[in-house]
Amino acid sequence: MEGALTARDKVGVQDFVLLDAYTSESAFVDNLRKRFSENLIYTYIGTLLVSVNPYQELGIYTASQMRLYQGVNFFELPPHVYAIADNAYRTMCSELSNHFILISGESGAGKTEASKKILQYFAVTCPMTESLQIARDRLLLSNPVLEAFGNAKTLRNDNSSRFGKYMDIQFDSQGVPVGGHIISYLIEKSRVVYQSQGERNFHVFYQMLAGGEEERLASLGLQPDPRLYKYLSQGHCCKESSINDKNDWKTVCNAFSIIDFTHSDLENLFGIIASVLHLGNICFEEDERGCAMVPVNREIKWIAKLLGFCPSILLEALTHRKIEAKTEEVICPLTVELSVYARDALAKAVYGRTFTWLVNKINSSLVNKDLAQKTVIGLLDIYGFEVLDKNGFEQFCINYCNEKLQQLLIERTLTAEQAEYEAEGIQWEPIQYFNNKIICDLVEERHRGIISILDEECIRPGPATDLSFLEKLEEKVGKHAHFQTRKLAGPQARKRIGWMEFRLLHYAGEVTYCTQGFLEKNNDLLYTHLKEVLCRSKNSIVKECFLVAELRSRRRPPTVGTQFKNSLSSLLEILISKEPSYIRCIKPNERKEPSKFDDLLIRHQIKYLGLMEHLRVRRAGFAYRRKYEHFLQRYKSLCPDTWPHWHGPPGEGVERLIKYIGYKPEEYKLGKTKIFIRFPRTLFATEDAFEFSKHQLVARIQATYRGCRARREYLRKRRAATTLEAYWRGALARREIKRRRWAVQVVRRFIKGFIHRDKPLGPDNEEFIMFVRKNYILKLRYHVPRSVLDKSWLRPPGILESASDLLRTMCVRNLVRKYCRGLTAERKAMMQQKVVTSDIFGGKKEGYVESLKQPFASSRIDEGDINPKVLQLIGSERIQYAVPVIKYDRKGFKARQRQLILTQKAAYVVELAKIKQKIDYSALKGVSTSNLSDGILVIHVSPEDHKQKGDAVLQCEHVFEAVTKLTMLLKDDVVKVVQGSLQFYISPGKEGTIVFDTGPEEQVYKDKNGQLTVVSVRRKS
Ligand SMILES: Nc1ncnc2c1ncn2[C@@H]1O[C@H](COP(=O)(O)OP(=O)(O)OP(=O)(O)O)[C@@H](O)[C@H]1O
Ligand SMILES: [Mg+2]
Helix, strand or coil, rough: HHHHHHHHHHCCCHHHCCCCCCCHHHHHHHHHHHHHHHHCEEEEECCCCEEEECCCCCCCCCCCHHHHHHHCCCCCCCCCCCHHHHHHHHHHHHHHCCCCEEEECCCCCCCHHHHHHHHHHHHCCCCHHHHHHHHHHHHHHHHHHHHHEEEECCCCCEECCCCEEEEEEEEECCCCCECCCCEECCCCCCHHHHCCCCCCCEEEHHHHHCCCHHHHHCCCCCCCCCHHHHHHHHCCCCCCCCCCCCCCCCCHHHHHHCCCCCCCHHHHHHHHHHHHHHHHCCCCCCCCCCCCCCCCCCCHHHHHHHHCHHCCCCHHHHHHEEECCCCCEEEEEEEHHHHHHHHHHHHHHHEEEEEEEHHHHHHHHHHHCCCCCCCCEEEEEEECCCCCCCCCCHHHHHHHHHHHHHHHHHHHHHHHHHHHHHHHCCCCCCCCCCCCHHHHHHHCCCCCHHHHHHHHHHCCCCCCHHHHHHHHHHHHCCCCCEEEECCCCCHHCCCCCCCCEEEEEECEEEEEECCCCCHHHHHHHCCCCHHHHHHCCCCHHHHHHCCCCHHCCCCCCCCCCHHHHHHHHHHHHHHHHCCEEEEEEECCCCCCCCCCCCHHHHHHHHHHHHHHHHHHHHHHCCCEEHHHHHHHHHHHHCCCCCCCCCCCCCHHHHHHHHHCCCCHHHHHEEECCCEEEEHHHHHHHHHHHHHHHHHHHHHHHHHHHHHHHHHHHHHHHHHHHHHHHHHHHHHHHHHHCCCCCCCHHHHHHHHHHHHHHCCCCCCCCHHHHHHHHHHHHHHHHHCCCCCCCCCCCCCCCCCHHHHHHHHHHHHHHHHHHHHCCCCCCCHHHHHHHHHCCCCHHCCCCCCCCHCCCCCCCCCCCHHHHHHHHHHHCCCCCEEEEEEEEECCCCCCCEEEEEEEEEEEEEEEECCCCEEEEEEECCCCEEEEEEECCCCCCCCCEEECCCCCEEEEEECCCHHHHHHHHHHHHHHHCCCCEEEEEHHHHHHHHEEEEEEEECCCCEEEECCCCCCCCEEECCCCC
């Protein structure tokens, strides 16, 4: 509870004892308003619960809320009706004591709802065995039945309980609800026959008409429309949007089946309900003698049928009255007015007693036959103090009841306070309070009290009237300080009291009662004649309710007032023996609206509920008290000695704590088990200090917690990483093993293949050979020769040699083909010339190889360098080739510069403008060269050809080229490569010799033998 103290400015305090201005009604109302505006409908005064009807669903009655309050220290959670219920239940279980919860308040304040919530709380939270479920269901379902028969729509409440109810819930030693007992008080019977504008009769009538099946209604002689029945339609509001009669009837019928109602019970019960409705519709008319008669007998017949007696007897009983005159009985007719009275009295009596029968019936079904000791929690849902514009006999009874209950409350609170002080060893400080015993006595004292006076007036012979009763009151209690009448009052007050009225000064305030109807209601008279009829009824419920013994008894039955007084005193006896809890219900406005807070109305109720008085008693000593353990637990953080743990006795811890925070001696007292704090401000200061320190504590706790969580998270991640790593390594190792195993197999197969490589293709070597093949072919891609001159070739493995050869040939061919296709015409011609050269000189003459790389020219002398005369002489022959040469004279071997010009037909040796020698190809016999590196070439002519001078001995720098060109022009192989020497014709018939030799330097000379010696340098090869 202390938890909410910080928000007290906004939501008020949860316990009125913490109000500083505890004597101020305004402060009280203010606190209530603050809380109500935040939808906080509950507030404590110590252990008393003040509840304000929210008139809306707040979602605070869920199963989870119930669990929240279960077994929790009373002040730990915000005020709630569940806390009251749980506290009573826990104490009952632990101390094996009996309890009651008194719920009071105005009509519509929420008493019945509160009692239902408590019942539901027990039903849900108490331990339960399967066999006892039925008892629990009956306890719960007794409510709709009782509400159907005892509740009605009034102007103030659509479901107003028109009777007081005390319900005992019995628990076994395990705390299981095992049974129950209900006592009802003062059902408002007048409602059966009359309802004010906007009000209804008891729900059951409307429910049966709306929900009963057609056949059933027909068998009861009823129609579904309630407007057809006088007893149901006087208030002119048969239908009410907030009430669903049809559904409620279903619930009631279901409850009947669970609460042991037999078929015949129900038949009889429905018969009674229908009879009451029929009774209301009986109309009386005056006959010629001025007596009552019933013109239409339909209703009489139905009633007689349903209640099981003769219609004529009923008719007579309704229109006549038996008067006992000494020894005789005289029957005299009634006037219409008296017949109506008799009819209504009959309806009220039948309904009233049926209601009592119903309560008894429910009780018999709730009875627990187990004789083991039981403890009980009683729920008292009883009308609160009632002050209407016009207060009658009922209000008098109700307010008397409240006066008694207030007495009980104050006494019990005082006693409890005193007992607590005593138990805690704290000196008791007497409290001034108003003891309302004096008012109770005024009402109930034997012979002298108002009820006794009323009874006397009812039974005394002679004409007793309400006025005579008032006069008796004036006479007998006129001097009482709390009693006033118009006659007795002073001039001021007199104006506000009527002639027929008396005023009582109740503990809660003044109430003026009108004596009209007091006698009649107190007598509650039913003519003997009618009673006799009822006693003869074949309807077993009616028979049970109206016993013949009652008729025969000479004793007058107790009056309603006395009955009520007696039942109240037995109720108080019941209550006194039990531990009390209180719930005071307040209605926030008259219009049943949510969130509307009517100050005036609430002040009024605070007064009548005696809340200020209760608060005063509760606050007279100390505003706050708590067990040391709880106080220390909450505030220990305020003192370094007690934080975080105090290991000594809690009392000492609290002492240390309050010394540290500086409580002054007058502010507190230390009891045996509790600390008592005198002023709320002391507690508030402590709470504020706690609130301040809480933030620091929270930060520290948070930091530690976060650290802890981070560390836990880190360890978790580390573990996860290690696990992952281990798994990953395992996976890698397994993969490696697999790879290696595979590699071993591959290597093994490879080796085997290698061993068997030369064997015919088979499983042992097939793979290896395929591999070798593929591998060689793939490798070969990168080693294929790129040109015809590239003779390299990738060496093949043994098994592929023949394939390799084929491939190589293909490759070479391809290269050659490519090469050939790429040649130009000139190049081709030159190549052909080189081929010719090769044929002539290849391997025969030194210098040939070196000459290969020198390309041949088409001519070594431009046509411009040839003398035009020569050209003229050559004439039409086209010059094919011309080259400068040295011509050696055939005789003296003198060297002369000449040009050798080759045409298609002849070779010309030309000296400037002169053709020195023309050799027709037809006359050419051959061409000789040496095998050495010299440039000597000899063109042989026929020796017999006299036109020719002889062979031409020439030396040419381009000997290979010149010889080749000449050979090609000759179209014949006439070239001879000689070794050592050669013979030539100097002139026809005369030969000369040319000797070829090698030496250190090139020389051409005529040697001593007259031979031409040609020395050439030997080339290194
Ligand atoms: N705690 C609550 N939450 C929501 N609505 C409530 C609550 N208490 C009462 N009410 C509303 O107020 C109406 C009247 O309540 P209830 O019947 O308990 O009043 P009462 O005090 O028993 O009146 P009476 O003396 O006439 O029997 C209920 O029908 C319901 O609509
Ligand atoms: Mg009620």
